[in-house]
Amino acid sequence: MKTAYSDPALHGLAAILLRDSCGCAECRDFGSGQRLGSITDLPADVSVIETRAAGNSVVVIFGPDGHRGVFSRAWLAEQNSPPEDDRTEDAKRLWAASDVAACLPEQSWACYLTDDGHRERCLAALLRDGFFLLRDAPCRPGTVLTVAASMSYVRETNYGRLFDVRVEATPANLALTGLPIAPHTDNPYRDPVPTVQLLHCLAAAVQGGDSGLVDGFMAAALLRAQNPAAFEILTRTPVTFAYSDATADLRATRPMIGVDPDGRIREIRFNHRSMQPLRRGREGSAEQTAAFYSAYRAFAEMVARPDLMLTFRLGPGDCVVFDNTRILHARTGFAAAGERHLQGCYADLDGVASTLAVLRRTRRATR
Amino acid sequence: MKTAYSDPALHGLAAILLRDSCGCAECRDFGSGQRLGSITDLPADVSVIETRAAGNSVVVIFGPDGHRGVFSRAWLAEQNSPPEDDRTEDAKRLWAASDVAACLPEQSWACYLTDDGHRERCLAALLRDGFFLLRDAPCRPGTVLTVAASMSYVRETNYGRLFDVRVEATPANLALTGLPIAPHTDNPYRDPVPTVQLLHCLAAAVQGGDSGLVDGFMAAALLRAQNPAAFEILTRTPVTFAYSDATADLRATRPMIGVDPDGRIREIRFNHRSMQPLRRGREGSAEQTAAFYSAYRAFAEMVARPDLMLTFRLGPGDCVVFDNTRILHARTGFAAAGERHLQGCYADLDGVASTLAVLRRTRRATR
Numbered sequence: 118m119k120t121a122y123s124d125p126a127l128h129g130l131a132a133i134l135l136r137d138s139c140g141c142a143e144c145r146d147f148g149s150g151q152r153l154g155s156i157t158d159l160p161a162d163v164s165v166i167e168t169r170a171a172g173n174s175v176v177v178i179f180g181p182d183g184h185r186g187v188f189s190r191a192w193l194a195e196q197n198s199p200p201e202d203d204r205t206e207d208a209k210r211l212w213a214a215s216d217v218a219a220c221l222p223e224q225s226w227a228c229y230l231t232d233d234g235h236r237e238r239c240l241a242a243l244l245r246d247g248f249f250l251l252r253d254a255p256c257r258p259g260t261v262l263t264v265a266a267s268m269s270y271v272r273e274t275n276y277g278r279l280f281d282v283r284v285e286a287t288p289a290n291l292a293l294t295g296l297p298i299a300p301h302t303d304n305p306y307r308d309p310v311p312t313v314q315l316l317h318c319l320a321a322a323v324q325g326g327d328s329g330l331v332d333g334f335m336a337a338a339l340l341r342a343q344n345p346a347a348f349e350i351l352t353r354t355p356v357t358f359a360y361s362d363a364t365a366d367l368r369a370t371r372p373m374i375g376v377d378p379d380g381r382i383r384e385i386r387f388n389h390r391s392m393q394p395l396r397r398g399r400e401g402s403a404e405q406t407a408a409f410y411s412a413y414r415a416f417a418e419m420v421a422r423p424d425l426m427l428t429f430r431l432g433p434g435d436c437v438v439f440d441n442t443r444i445l446h447a448r449t450g451f452a453a454a455g456e457r458h459l460q461g462c463y464a465d466l467d468g469v470a471s472t473l474a475v476l477r478r479t480r481r482a483t484r
Numbered sequence: 485m486k487t488a489y490s491d492p493a494l495h496g497l498a499a500i501l502l503r504d505s506c507g508c509a510e511c512r513d514f515g516s517g518q519r520l521g522s523i524t525d526l527p528a529d530v531s532v533i534e535t536r537a538a539g540n541s542v543v544v545i546f547g548p549d550g551h552r553g554v555f556s557r558a559w560l561a562e563q564n565s566p567p568e569d570d571r572t573e574d575a576k577r578l579w580a581a582s583d584v585a586a587c588l589p590e591q592s593w594a595c596y597l598t599d600d601g602h603r604e605r606c607l608a609a610l611l612r613d614g615f616f617l618l619r620d621a622p623c624r625p626g627t628v629l630t631v632a633a634s635m636s637y638v639r640e641t642n643y644g645r646l647f648d649v650r651v652e653a654t655p656a657n658l659a660l661t662g663l664p665i666a667p668h669t670d671n672p673y674r675d676p677v678p679t680v681q682l683l684h685c686l687a688a689a690v691q692g693g694d695s696g697l698v699d700g701f702m703a704a705a706l707l708r709a710q711n712p713a714a715f716e717i718l719t720r721t722p723v724t725f726a727y728s729d730a731t732a733d734l735r736a737t738r739p740m741i742g743v744d745p746d747g748r749i750r751e752i753r754f755n756h757r758s759m760q761p762l763r764r765g766r767e768g769s770a771e772q773t774a775a776f777y778s779a780y781r782a783f784a785e786m787v788a789r790p791d792l793m794l795t796f797r798l799g800p801g802d803c804v805v806f807d808n809t810r811i812l813h814a815r816t817g818f819a820a821a822g823e824r825h826l827q828g829c830y831a832d833l834d835g836v837a838s839t840l841a842v843l844r845r846t847r848r849a850t851r
Contacts, residue, residue, distance in 0.1 A: 131773035138761045151658050151757040155666050156777065156784045199765030200722045202737035204675065270640040275838065291518050299522050307834045308571060309676030353745045355567045366841035367834055370569035378720045378739060390518040394505045398566030406498035410523065417523045467674045467734055471642065474733035 124168045124175050126193040134196070136163045136179050139186035203244065203470060205381035209443070210245050211335040214427040221429070223250035226436075230267070233476055239438075240268055240473040243313070244466070248330055248439035254317065256434040261317035261460045264436050269468030272311045274304070275365040282316070282459040289362045291390060295453030300331045300420050300445035304463070305358035305386035308369035311463030314441045318431035320458040325451030328437060329426045333385035333445050336419040337374050341382075343419075347412035352376045354409050357393040358386065368393075373416065375442075384442040387420065420445060431459070440466060491535045491542050493560040501563070503530045503546050506553035570611065570837060572748035576810070577612050578702040581794040588796070590617035593803075597634070600843055606805075607635055607840040610680075611833070615697055615806035621684065623801040628684035628827045631803050636835030639678045641671070642732040649683070649826040656729045658757060662820030667698045667787050667812035671830070672725035672753035675736035678830030681808045685798035687825040692818030695804060696793045700752035700812050703786040704741050708749075710786075714779035719743045721776050724760040725753065735760075740783065742809075751809040754787065787812060798826070807833060 127135070136159055137152075139145075146153055160181055167178040175193065177186045202208065222242035228235045229251055242249040254260050261279055265271045271278050285293040292298060303314055316328075341348040351374040359368045375384030395409050419425070426447065431437060439446065441463070451457055494502070503526055504519075506512075513520055527548055534545040542560065544553045569575065589609035595602045596618055609616040621627050628646055632638045638645050652660040659665060670681055683695075708715040718741040726735045742751030762776050786792070793814065798804060806813065808830070818824055 129768075129770050131770040131777065133777040134761050134773050137777065146655075146658055146661075148654055149656050149658060152759075153658075153663075155756050155788070156781045157788055161778075161781065196761055196763060197765070198763055200737055200763045201724055201735070202722055203735070204737070270642075272639070273637040275637075275835070287515055288513075289516050291513055291516055291520075294513075296520075307832075309679060309832060309834070312676060355569055355744060355746075357568055364842060365838045366845065367838045368568070368570070368841075369834060370567055370571075372745060377722060379722075389522050390516075392519075394501050394563055396563060396565055396567045398564070401496075403496050403498040406501050410498065410500040410504065411528075414523045414528065421522070421524055465674075465676060467676070467736060468642070471732045471734045474735075475731060478733065 124170060126175055126190050127165065127168060127177070130193065130196055132163050132165045132179065133159070135165065135177060135186065135188065136184065138188070139184065141186060202377060204442070204466070205377050205383045206334050206338060207381055208245070209247065209334055211338055212246060212332050213335060213425050215424065217246065217427055221250055222246055222248065223252060225252045226254035226434070233480055236267075237473065237476050237480065240469055240476070243438055243440060243469055244473065247332060247334070247444040248437060250429070251436040251438065253434045254436050256319055258319065258460060261315050261436060261462050264317065264438070265315055265462050265464045268438075268472050269313060269464040269466075272463040272465055274307070274311070274463060275367075279460050279462040282461055283457060284453045284455075295451050295455070297450035298448050299389070300329065300426065300447040301388040301390065302333065302386055302445055303388075303441050304360075305371070305388045306360045306367040306369050306391050308371065310369070310386065310441065312440065312442050312466040313438065313464040313469060314446070314461060315436055315438050315464065316431070316446075316459050316461045317436040318433055318459050320456045321430070321432055322451035322455045322457035325449045326455070326457045327428055327430050327449045329428045329447035329449070330437075330439060331420055331425050331427070331445040331447070332443065333387060333420070334382050334443050336416065336422075336425060336445075337382045337385060340416050340419050344412075344415050347415040348374065350409055350412040351416055352380075354395070356386070356395060358388060358391045359393050360391050373413070385445070387416070387445055389417070442466070491537065493542055493557050494532065494535060494544070497560065497563055499530050499532045499546065500526070502532065502544060502553065502555065503551065505555070506551065508553060569744060571809070571833070572744050572750045573701050573705060574748055575612070576614065576701055578705055579613060579699050580702060580792050582791065584613065584794055588617055589613055589615065590619060592619045593621035593801070600847055603634075604840065604843050604847065607836055607843070610805055610807060610836055611840065614699060614701070614811040615804060617796070618803040618805065620801045621803050623686055625686065625827060628682050628803060628829045631684065631805070632682050632829050632831045635805075635839050636680060636831040636833075639830040639832055641674070641678070641830060642734075646827050646829040649828055650824060651820045651822075662818050662822070664817035665815050666756070667696065667793065667814040668755040668757065669700065669753055669812055670755075670808050671727075672738070672755045673727045673734040673736050673758050675738065677736070677753065677808065679807065679809050679833040680805065680831040680836060681813070681828060682803060682805050682831065683798070683813075683826050683828045684803040685800055685826050687823045688797070688799055689818035689822045689824035692816045693822070693824045694795055694797050694816045696795045696814035696816070697804075697806060698787055698792050698794070698812040698814070699810065700754060700787070701749050701810050703783065703789075703792060704749045704752060707783050707786050711779075711782050714782040715741065717776055717779040718783055719747075721762070723753070723762060725755060725758045726760050727758050740780070752812070754783070754812055756784070809833070
């Protein structure tokens with residue numbers, strides 16, 4: 118046996134990390150692979166006292182209790198990778214309209230359904246680019262739920278499992294009129310906010326009603342580059358969003374730009390229709406409030422930049438699927454007398470990532 | 485008319501906040517009350533040029549465009565309140581076991597169903613104390629879904645709309661054995677994590693299988709008081725949680741203690757079974773990793789303090805409902821040969837808060 122840490126594969130790895138990761142039958146349940154004990158069951162003064170190379174593995178003897186663990190070199194090498202949060206900007210491909218317009222992430226429903234490779238590319242686009250388009254899905258009410266179920270689980274809300282987007286006589290929401298709708302994320306008044314939205318077209322407007330998408334991570338990254346003070350204010354200021362009708366009364370309070378502990382962009386909430394006036398409490402001043410609104414205006418101007426908005430038209434049967442924590446969606450106005458009819462529903466990104474991971478695992482195994 | 489800001493009701497309120505909040509027919513849709521324009525439609529150099537008292541309202545003339553808005557004094561007074569995030573520690577009643585054991589937030593299913601006042605108190609307890617108990621709900625499979633639907637919407641996952649907790653021959657999870665389970669939050673490998681969990685008892689163990697709840701906000705607040713450096717590390721370090729079986733492959737990366745931009749405790753993720761080894765990347769050192777594990781150990785010791793754990797026994801028909809972003813749940817071991825059988829499901833807090841708000845609104849209106 119060599120002395121502690123003499124094997125370079127262990128460099129940079131804390132003894133407690135190794136001890137807590139031990140996979141022996143005493144430490145892990147054989148069937149589930151889950152830890153049997155808690156961190157409090159391990160000695161606080163754990164150390165590596167001896168190591169021995171054993172083929173593609175390293176045997177480690179821990180002090181003070183002499184516990185023995187075996188770690189593969191592949192696993193040890195992985196442990197020096199950075200944290201693997203796939204939801205921050207680092208895991209995304211940020212885009213302006215011209216970056217994606219020529220080569221939209223899109224697929225026919227028939228190919229998506231029958232070919233795992235096509236489905237894998239669509240789901241990967243949703244996670245990396247924030248959206249994809251399905252063409253020619255069945256033009257029947259309820260199809261949007263079938264599309265959602267193909268990749269994740271439907272998030273039911275007070276709007277139902279699905280909701281209709283068409284002109285209503287007494288709209289509780291401007292989406293239910295023929296008015297143009299500026300880029301926004303949906304339901305920022307929910308916490309947890311639905312992380313995926315699907316919109317399926319059953320009937321298009323004769324004229325107008327075109328769809329627009331803006332990459333909110335790109336808009337936030339541009340704001341950070343051009344106006345770092347405004348970016349900082351929007352990441353630090355909790356904003357309340359609210360929605361109320363006869364059967365619901367929803368409120369959530371979160372910053373417009375959510376970041377991880379290292380400051381990476383992770384979540385956008387942007388909706389001027391449901392945003393509430395900023396409250397700072399007694400400690401806040403009118404100047405601070407004005408600074409917030411200036412920052413908000415700067416972000417709104419960025420979001421409204423024509424070069425950021427990808428525009429396209431949903432024909433009957435088409436379905437757009439997007440990351441509602443990142444992509445802002447919009448539509449142009451249309452004649453209220455028309456027959457434009459979309460059905461929408463919500464789902465969640467964790468389910469999409471799981472479906473994609475299982476798909477990749479299965480395809481690797483059968484190759 | 486008086487000159488700008490001469491009315492004390494406007495003190496501390498920025499002109500842009502007032503202008504953006506204007507409720508006139510030009511600014512808001514009459515039916516939905518939603519804003520018709522965006523912040524970018526308002527003049528950047530907005531100012532208050534005149535104010536006039538008008539009964540319980542204040543008329544404001546804005547510069548530079550002469551726009552006229554009317555604000556009630558009640559609304560103006562509200563705007564100096566602090567931000568209203570009901571999910572942070574400030575909106576909660578933190579507890580140790582002895583604070584709640586003598587007077588559990590509990591109600592019979594019959595009273596909960598038929599009396600709005602009882603239902604209101606149960607839902608208020610869930611938001612304030614993090615849990616409540618329903619006694620004597622029907623002892624039939626599926627009842628847990630009825631309970632969930634009475635307050636929110638079921639969050640379907642890869643485990644189904646509901647899941648069974650009983651001893652299985654080939655458990656994918658230690659919950660499906662007779663082993664004791666230490667305090668934890670469920671599904672930290674999901675993002676968004678389910679924010680409410682329900683567990684309904686169909687059959688109890690003859691001996692053992694008792695339930696325990698720990699207020700994770702209390703444990704985190706105690707950690708902050710006794711070991712602020714450890715608290716800080718746990719709020720700043722992203723940790724990956726993972727779960728994988730034949731049909732799912734879930735991962736999420738978030739700090740164990742989530743805080744809002746002002747540092748208030750907002751969300752706990754704690755589960756040693758699904759926690760992955762810490763990755764710091766090339767910039768991280770073994771010393772930093774060891775410091776994280778020390779902080780994690782300190783929090784685990786706090787969570788394990790006997791005076792923090794409320795213990796009780798679920799009898800057949802009983803259902804416990806708790807905030808899965810705050811309350812850690814546990815159970816004692818039991819004989820694997822027994823018939824203990826729970827059914828669980830997930831739901832979300834935003835729906836609970838909405839149901840409670842509508843209930844209060846309705847009760848106020850009919851008083």
